[in-house]
Amino acid sequence: MSVAIKIENVVKKYEKTTVIPNLSLDIKNGEFFTLLGPSGCGKTTLLRMIAGFNSIDGGYIKFDDEVINEIPAYKRNIGMVFQNYAIFPHLTVKENVEYGLKLRKIPKVESDRRVEEMLRTVKMYDYKDRLPDRLSGGQQQRIALARAIVIRPNVLLMDEPLSNLDAKLRIEMRSVIRDIQKEIGITTVYVTHDQEEALAISDRIAVMKEGVVQQVGTPCQIYKRPANTFVATFIGSSNLVRAKIKFENDDKYIVFNSEFKIKMNNLKKSVKDGQSVVVSIRPEELKISNKGLKVKILKGTFFGKFINYEFRLNDDIVFGDNKVCEFVQDISDVNIFLKENDEVYLEPDLKRINVFDEDGSVNLVEDVILYE
Structure with missing residues (x-):
């Protein structure tokens, strides 16, 4: 089941450097929410705090009404799509997608049903027996997306997932991601530095600079009436x-x-x-x-x-x-x-x-x- 995310007065420090000084956001249940900003603005750091990969030095993060600060990453029920796909090269498409279900000990009949359904959703069912080295970059990204969603996470987190693709494929894949996210209805937090990508794909955008949110709104609102x-x-x-x-x-x-x-x-x-x-x-x-x-x-x-x-x-x-x-x-x-x-x-x-x-x-x- 998808959840809303509440980020309240969150702080992140690395030794003497404060990367995120005091950040608050409310992300709605089921929305596609993008963290947008230049390199070093803190967007990936914040995403990793939501995932549980980075500690939280102040404030709190909630999934619905549950504070998750101290919950380890593997218990947060998140799906993650990385910049480099992180697909297992020795496993077939089907084996890659079912990997998370095996870890969760989902019965085989249920697992097979979910995998087939997800492969059809991302239009990769006909490639289920192929190894990753026989897939294009866009196809590998579809598999990474399917693997993240098939476990039915509460939240889908995506960190610059299209940055390694060529320009034409990026445009194609952002439409795929948007369509699948809307079909599944999962709360998604998406990190990018590409403003065109953010405008095309998001329900709402948070524009960040030096760990501080400058403005939050729909793509149209931010484009037509920027805060600064x-x-x-x-x-x-x-x-x-x-x-x-x-x-x-x-x-x-x-x-x-x-x-x-x-x-x-x-x-x-x-x-x-x-x-x-x-x-x-x-x-x-x-x-x-x-x-x-x-x-x-x-x-x-x-x-x-x-x-x-x-x-x-x-x-x-x-x-x-x-x-x-x-x-x-x-x-x-x-x-x-x-x-x-x-x-x-x-x-x-x-x-x-x-x-x-x-x-x-x-x-x-x-x-x-x-x-x-």
Whole structure:
């Protein structure tokens, strides 16, 4: 039976270094929950704490109402899928999948029934007598997934399971994993550094940085309304531009320079007239116009459905180290194709852009969800 997971004020230290200072999360029963962040952010450490492979130095973790801090890993009833599959090379596909059932002394008739059912679910029944060296990487990953689920764990934990596959196979396998997880209905915690993978596969995502959760929400919530500039640039691509807030009568404006401003009345009441801000504009939130930010095109790259242009603004209004910005042009709606050194005006979509405080730590738009 699947369970909910409650993580409350969890701490993890290695000697004098605190990897996770004080982390809390609630993972719902049956959901696909992803821990996303750069290398070293603590996501795998947290996964191993849930699994019981790492000790917990503070706080607690619960499966439903049961605190599992002191329960050894082999008694937590978890399924685990690793980056390197960990398939036994000397066992056939069927023998690999039934391995955990044998350890649990499940009767043979029941074991055979479960194995056949699971192999059919992952579409590997016709390969049941093959050895792993005769399988592709994607097929081996299906077997690792089947072996983890066939024991009927309370929780399925997956640590970068697709990172060793090529790009096309990763896309195929993430759909397989998602479909099987929904069919089985098992609570799944998935670790990845690949933001596209996280957006495609998750019910909810926790974005982590240096052991701290920055934001939790659905892929759409986090992409549309990131909590800070770290999330805005880690989830997808964003152009960060310095600006100021200006009050005029009952309206609020974002002023980019002396020539261009946009009205934004969805800002928080706490914003102040003259306040310095950072505006996040995703590449698809810009359009060629007769007003806006004046830019110089550096190059365009054709991707079939769209053209991705790189451009440069005045360095003094670009926030951060990356001075090269981007915008995307859908070729189904193209009137102008741009060339290197062209100068044009790009107008942001005021309903979609995000506005942060001066250091980029807080989103100042009203409908931001920090934790759902």
